[in-house]
Amino acid sequence: MKRISLWMLTLIMILMVVLPSTGHAAITASTHINLDGQELALPASGQVETVDGTVMVPLRVIVEQLGYKVSWSNKAQTATIKKDKTTLQLVAGSHVATVDNKLIDLPEAPLLQNGTTLVPLRFISENTGTTVKWDNTVKTVFLTTPKKIEPSVPDKTPDTTTPADTTNASALQAISFSDSRLTVTLNGTASPKYSALTNPNRIVLDLPKTAFSDSFLNGKVMNLGNVGKVDVAGDPDVAGIRYSLFSNAPSTVRVVMDLNNAQKYKVINNNKGVVIVELDGAIKPASTINNGTGTTTNNGNTQVSGNPNTSTDPVITNPDGSTSPASDPNNDPNTTPTDTPSTAVPVTPGSGPGKDGKKLVVIDAGHGGKDSGAISLTGRYEKNFTLPVVLKIQALLEQEPNIDFVLTRSDDSYPTLPDRVKIANDLNADVFVSIHGNSTDSAVSPSGTEMYYSRTSSLSLAQIVHKHVVAALGLSDRGIHQKSLHVTRETKMPAILIEAGYLSSPKDEALMYTDAFQEQLAEAVVAGIKEYLGVE
Structure with a gap:
């Protein structure tokens, strides 16, 4: 019995020495990183590790090979990575990184290992455009930078020898x-x-x-x-x-x-x-x-x-x-x-907008693409609220035989504010409606729905749509406000901007990303538009 106990004690001591600390594990001493066919030399102080299932790699070794410049602030424990107009910042021990002043959640916080900063491999991949592949047989992480691939149209070789002449384009x-x-x-x-x-x-x-x-x-x-x-x-x-x-x-x-x-x-x-x-x-x-x-x-x-x-x-x-x-x-x-x-x-050209009795509506999903909009309490982006709402409005308007419509964006792209205005003005639309989510930096966030317009000719539209939206959502009625906003000021037709709720409010945010809330908002907007336009 004493021999068995001694043997067990010895085994436990061996395991404590051999195994890494909780949550950290080196993948293997022979793990390699290959970038575009070239193996990268890893510092002895910074090998590839996994932390709770997340692959962590030496930051400087990879990003410098991709053409980025890396600086380290020992006081702030912050790594800053720059290339062209892109700036990335990571803080040791923090689960939030910054990409061009936007907050990005990290699966694991960067960690320091003998003077080497290890960061999540996925973060590097997603923010530098590289693709990642793990080959377990050779214990190698393969990184591939994006290559320019011309469409395979055999009609003519694209002319890419000189910069594009975009004069008057x-x-x-x-x-x-x-x-x-x-x-x-x-x-x-x-x-x-x-x-x-x-x-x-x-x-x-x-x-x-x-x-x-x-x-x-x-x-x-x-x-x-x-x-x-x-x-x-x-x-x-x-x-x-x-x-x-x-x-x-x-x-x-x-x-x-x-x-x-x-x-x-x-x-x-x-x-x-x-x-x-x-x-x-x-x-x-x-x-x-x-x-x-x-x-x-x-x-x-x-x-x-x-x-x-x-x-x-x-x-x-x-x-x-x-x-x-x-x-x-x-x-x-x-x-x-x-x-x-x-x-x-x-083919015989058709009639202009509205000449066949139909009304033309432009629906705008606020923000998008590089512009995330406000960030909610739980880190969700405003642009990811506005687009689903607009797509639900689209589905409803498709069922309206007397209304034609255009979306300023239907995916995660970023039309500029002048772009959005130009679309509506060029089409001579009857109505312009922009969907947004509100936010405030105050210690206690308000809750509720607000409506904005700029020109007095838009007030009637604001009043009618606001009535429907407030009744449908059940949030506090925070009123209709006249304010000089670009998309409601520069458009030539009645135009409104809807702040459906506050992303900074726990109550509002919990509702705003649900399908039920978004469906109710979409139905209310369409009902308000129809009432204003006098469409059955």
């Missing part, structure tokens, strides 16, 4: 796809060139004198290198949509719709910054167009339909009624096209 603000319609929104006019090609089937849309806006790129994490994709999951006719800065002289954005089968199509240019490619399966009356998030009445001059089964050259109907050839992407005189372009047949 229109800025592309959004690309979206819904109901078999591709919608491109610009802050100016465009003269699209397009063709349907075969082997494989695809529609190619070129937008000369067009460049990506900063807000578009900032809102699309995937758009490193000005290349990206549009989600078309589940669409029976479209296999994928991709876009890139195809040419630098002149600056030209190319959008390619990869098709599962040949499709008839039409191109609609309303000459106010909206270009649409509509497939035959989704063709609706010529008086309406879809911006990818709703339906608006066409106010433009150019509409084109295509038939991929014929071989005559595409044509565009000009504003004066004449026709002219549409440009083929196979425009290199030194090459012979192997794909057959489609036919484009003129």
Whole structure:
């Protein structure tokens, strides 16, 4: 018995020496980090570790290889990482990091190990654009930096040898796809060139004198290198949509719709910054167009339909009624096209917004993309409250036959305030409604719903919508206020901004991120809009 007890005591002592302290464990002494095929030399004082399941890696070794500069404040116990306009800050022992002045939650706090700062690998990956893969067989963390991949359109090699000439170029603000319609929104006019090609089937849309806006790129994490994709999951006719800065002289954005089968199509240019490619399966009356998030009445001059089964050259109907050839992407005189372009047949332009008796509403989801808005008590972003509400409003407005609508954003992008105003003004909308969540730095946060307007012509809209919202949400009625806000001041139609509740209030925040609250708010907004517009 004494021998067994002695043996057990010895075993326990061995385990205490061998095993790391609670919560920390070195993955293995032979763990490697490989960046773009090159193994990084790890300092003896800072090996890869796991802390409660989170992989922790030496900060300086990785980020300096990615081109970042690292500085350490011993007094503040803070690491600052900078590259171009990006600044990251991590504090030893803190579960909150700062990325360009925005607070980011960390799965584990950075820790100091013999003078080396270890940080969560996932944080490095998500904030530097690198992808991560763990190969257990060779005990190696593989990091891969993003590479610029041009869309595989064999028509012409993109001109990327010189910087893009964006002089007088229109800025592309959004690309979206819904109901078999591709919608491109610009802050100016465009003269699209397009063709349907075969082997494989695809529609190619070129937008000369067009460049990506900063807000578009900032809102699309995937758009490193000005290349990206549009989600078309589940669409029976479209296999994928991709876009890139195809040419630098002149600056030209190319959008390619990869098709599962040949499709008839039409191109609609309303000459106010909206270009649409509509497939035959989704063709609706010529008086309406879809911006990818709703339906608006066409106010433009150019509409084109295509038939991929014929071989005559595409044509565009000009504003004066004449026709002219549409440009083929196979425009290199030194090459012979192997794909057959489609036919484009003129279609009668539709009426302007509201001329068919419909009302046009612009719905704005506050903040988005790089602009998180206010941060709630539990660390949730205002932008993640406003967008779901607006998408619920969208679903309700789609059921209203007498209302057309446009969303200023339908994803996590950031249209600037002037962008949002321009969309509404250019479309000559009847109503503009912006959705927000409120916040305050006061020790005791108020609770309740507030309504804002700028011009007296908007007061009636504010009163009607506020009445519906307060009744639906059941929060304190904090009144209707006149205030000079950009989106309500610069828009030319009745415009309001709704502060649905306070993200800084425990009571309000607990409700605001629930589907029930958001549905009630959406229903109230739509009811108020309908009452104001006199729509049954």
